[in-house]
Amino acid sequence: MEAFYNSLRSGTELSLQSIQDIALSAWATNNLDACAAAEPDKFGQFGDLAGAVLMLQDYYQSQYLIDKHNWKVVAVEEGFGLKKEVFIGETPRVVVYWVGRPDLVVSENERLTPVDHKTVSRVDGFTTSRYKPSTQMPGYVHSCEVIAKSLGFSVRVDRCVVNICSRARPSDNPRSGKRRPRFIRAYPNFTREEIDEWRRDVVNKCERIAHCLRTNEWNWSETSCHNFYMRPCDYLKLHSATPSARDVILAADFAEGRPWKPYEPTKEVED
Numbered sequence: 001m002e003a004f005y006n007s008l009r010s011g012t013e014l015s016l017q018s019i020q021d022i023a024l025s026a027w028a029t030n031n032l033d034a035c036a037a038a039e040p041d042k043f044g045q046f047g048d049l050a051g052a053v054l055m056l057q058d059y060y061q062s063q064y065l066i067d068k069h070n071w072k073v074v075a076v077e078e079g080f081g082l083k084k085e086v087f088i089g090e091t092p093r094v095v096v097y098w099v100g101r102p103d104l105v106v107s108e109n110e111r112l113t114p115v116d117h118k119t120v121s122r123v124d125g126f127t128t129s130r131y132k133p134s135t136q137m138p139g140y141v142h143s144c145e146v147i148a149k150s151l152g153f154s155v156r157v158d159r160c161v162v163n164i165c166s167r168a169r170p171s172d173n174p175r176s177g178k179r180r181p182r183f184i185r186a187y188p189n190f191t192r193e194e195i196d197e198w199r200r201d202v203v204n205k206c207e208r209i210a211h212c213l214r215t216n217e218w219n220w221s222e223t224s225c226h227n228f229y230m231r232p233c234d235y236l237k238l239h240s241a242t243p244s245a246r247d248v249i250l251a252a253d254f255a256e257g258r259p260w261k262p263y264e265p266t267k268e269v270e271d
């Protein structure tokens with residue numbers, strides 16, 4: 001998608017050959033051969049590399065050609081927030097700024113809109129309603145408006161587009177007789193009142209995190225241990241053991257990772 005919309009931004013025409021090249025290059029850079037080996041069922045459903053090429057060709061025909069006429073691309077995968085551009089709120093104990101990297105920001109009929117690409121196993125009747133309530137979507141909406149205003153544009157941003165793609169190609173002859181779409185878009189919108197509520201909620205969550213950090217007391221969420229985003233939690237083995245055994249398990253089975261950074265801020269150019 002990044003390559004598609006970078007082409008749109010630069011005005012470069014996409015040919016069928018370039019779409020195939022995009023698929024091949026994305027497959028290699030994201031090391032999807034290794035992912036396919038790790039999750040053969042998911043990738044089998046997707047159709048492996050040939051499936052990736054087919055998906056992009058389908059996307060080009062059904063979505064991109066329309067976007068080409070309706071969207072003006074403002075940003076592709078550009079991060080924001082590490083320089084404290086987007087203030088969310090504060091209490092006597094925490095000051096909260098939002099950080100993110102939307103997949104895409106477009107202008108459609110002068111309306112500034114963040115776009116997030118999502119893949120799902122299949123599109124069903126509930127697919128488009130899954131993005132509200134959400135933390136991510138109001139974050140993009142609010143941040144886009146704050147950043148646009150800081151650049152001197154007086155715009156109201158009140159919705160985002162969730163650009164959803166089904167991994168599996170829908171059957172041409174479904175039992176229901178109604179062919180499901182492979183690509184579908186959701187348009188969650190947020191009033192000012194909802195954005196204000198979201199900001200308060202984010203600040204409250206940060207208060208709770210700050211409390212845990214200060215006291216080193218962490219609430220367990222036992223309802224998630226066996227079903228953390230549809231799979232067992234990575235810390236299940238650790239927390240299933242007795243407290244005195246955990247240091248040994250930590251040393252043997254876990255390695256300390258680097259803190260996640262959503263993007264690298266650009267360096268200031270000095271005169």
Ligand code: SF4
Pocket residue numbers: 220221222224225226228233234235236237239
């Ligand atoms: S196993 Fe995971 S979900 Fe369960 S308490 Fe530990 S960290 Fe939380």
